[in-house]
Amino acid sequence: MLESIVIFIFILITALAGYFFRLLTLSGSIAAFIVGAATGWGFGFYGLLVLGFFFASSSFWSKFKSHRKETFEKKHAKGSRRDWQQVAANGGIAAIASIFHLLIPSPVWLIAFLIGLAAANSDTWASEIGSLSQKPPISLRTWKPAETGTSGAVSILGTIAALSGSFTIALLSFMLFSVSLYEVMLIGIFGFAGNLIDSILGAFFQAEYKCLVCNESVEKTEHCGQPASLVKGRRFADNDFVNFCSGLASASVGILLYILLT
Template identity: 30%
Template sequence: MLSQKSSESVNAKKRFLKNEHILTVLLCAVSIPLSMSMWIVNLIYSKFIIRNEGFDEPVVISPARWLSSCFIPLVITFVGYRKKSLSISGALLGFGVGFILTLSNYCFLAVLFTFFISSSKATKVRPHLKHKFDPEYKEGGQRNWIQVLCNGGMATQLALLYLLDVGACERPIDFIRDYRASWLCMGVLGVFSSCNGDTWASELGTVISSSEPYLITSLKRVPKGTNGGISLIGTFFSGLGGFIIGLSYYLAVLYFADRSVLPYAPSQWPLLVYGTLGGLIGSFIDSLMGATLQYSGLDKDGKIVSHSSISVKHISGKNILDNHSVNLITTVIMGLLMPTISKNLWPMY
């Protein structure tokens, strides 16, 4: 009996490995011709069109970078879809977001990967508790295209501006010698640190804290899951989530940045500080808008709902924005605010 079970497990493992090998081949079969076709288009455009317009040096991105920009996001989104962290629409849009971020700057890929992995793990912590106060909670926290757009849209726009203005390269933060590149990089950092900080605060703070949170506008106790609710543990996790993003950017810039430029750039460790700050400020802005512009009510089952009815008791906010709108506005604010803060303080270090 035991030998039969062991043989079945061995066969199942072999089938799994075989499927994994097939998936690897399929991913390569898609990403390699896709990246090569993009490189050829880039080569033709640079050699013939840009040169005819008067540019002396054609800009050609290497085939290896095109390949990594196709293959890595494809793997991440495919795994996310298989793990039920992304829906089909979320995976398709996520690939586009990952492609632009990876092509423009590998540091952007590092923070995107850190945000996706850490937020997905945080969403799956103690799901049985989240079901008690959130009727819209999905097992695994599956993200659709709207959530991907609201969390990564601003960062994608900044990365595209970086690609068009600076190019496909990695540069250290240096507002004195490289202002525009540093401004755009800090914008991307601000977006993802705020997203990760808010996700960690809402997904971990609500299930780890044993007490009810305070409403940020009145400091009164409110039920868990209320928009605009804050707690000491939630604030800690928002800062920690932002710190993780800053740490990933810091390590990436030390590894990928041009070795001829990095020694002359200022110290990069403030990325850790600004990542933490981005998580805290982003979570604060999100909570403030949630408490005032999002409707929160308590239904007869004791769950938090975002619509009003006769059987729902109003807790806070007006029905002006939904959660997606709040996330989008927060990322736009942080994408503009973080470079403004850092450009004035970075020369002090």
Template identity: 35%
Template sequence: MASLACRAHALSKSGAIAAVLVGATSAAAGWAWAVLLIGWFVASSALTRVGAAAKHARTAATLPATSARTATQVVANGGVYAIAALAATLSGTAWCSVAALGALAAAAADTWATEIGLLVGRAPRSIIGGGPMEPGLSGGVTWPGTIGGAAGALAVAGAAVALQLATPAVLMAITGAGIVGGLGDSLLGATVQAKRRCARCARWTERATHDCGVATEHGRGWRWMTNDTVNLCATFIGATAAIFFLIP
């Protein structure tokens, strides 16, 4: 699967290696866990390709040119899920299982919200202040994107039930955890994620070089808090929320 994804330019070479490791960890937990991870990756990659040209045009001044997923991106989105799934199999504890599913639901919510919001949403608004933001800039939300994120979380929860990794009784808890994780991603993106600014255009961006050709400078947020770090934190939030929702 990693080799096919690499040939399709969905994964870089480093991303393919990371995908093998994350996938092998999931498969060690049980094939159902691996199938769920593959299903999430295929669906998310397909959604990313829908309207790719239009989405790139909207974010050309904000985001670096899209490319295949790197090892860091693979681990940031699937690492918590794989480790928690393996821990669930080895320990037999239910909270590890729901933590794994909450983490993957959060990753799905974040990806689906971003892709659907860029495709059909209007100008995003800041999740903390409500002011208008550049399309693609972390911390911005749209109603279509928010609904799409909820759909992504529900899709993971529903697939988990179908694969008998969870019972129907926890369907909404996993979905809710994914939504919380996705919103947590936006909140971190709006507050502490590193943002850059173009001195010539006076616009915020996440590009090292703005589309006008001028090198950008760090303007706010923690320098080490990259988008990948925020994604990793979001999966932790989703995992924690899933456990919290199911505490008696």
């Protein structure tokens, strides 16, 4: 009982701090509390530490050299403050796995939880660090240089960051949970795979618009005060949708392989 109260207070303070320091919107703060509560009750304080590391590191890289990312952020529908959709897209898989573990305890849900966060961390580090690359990224759709911040475009720096983000979560998992080296590799590899799936979906499926005023390619439905024209992908497939789907795909395949090989 006491542990549950401590977890509740810790999550509440963290969610409020995210709003106070302008890392989260109000809806994002509420969503972060819900994800944190599910994680805390499903995987305890260690689960919260992994979730907290993801949130802290992604917030740090989002703010790191933010003045150089102003043009990059203008392409996207949302700024650096995360709303409930962004929180759900990145932490939703972890929350779902936590709830399943609470209802039906199994190491399978722990692996799904860790892969989900590894995929989210991999994608976030790739986007935030990769946007600082001196060379333009390469589009996976055209195999030609693209503007920095274009969904579905990759760079060497971003790929290295993606690997680092995924395996950092994997190593943290090894330190906190009773996972084997095989499971560490599984978490790291499928976390990175989540970033690759995200890039592929971003290149071929995610919605992209063209501003009818300034002719810029953006991910917003409106730009320069006017509705933008859809030029690629599906309208419902925004960045949050793609993030959630890529995390779900990598976690699902990862736990399937885990079940087959254990």
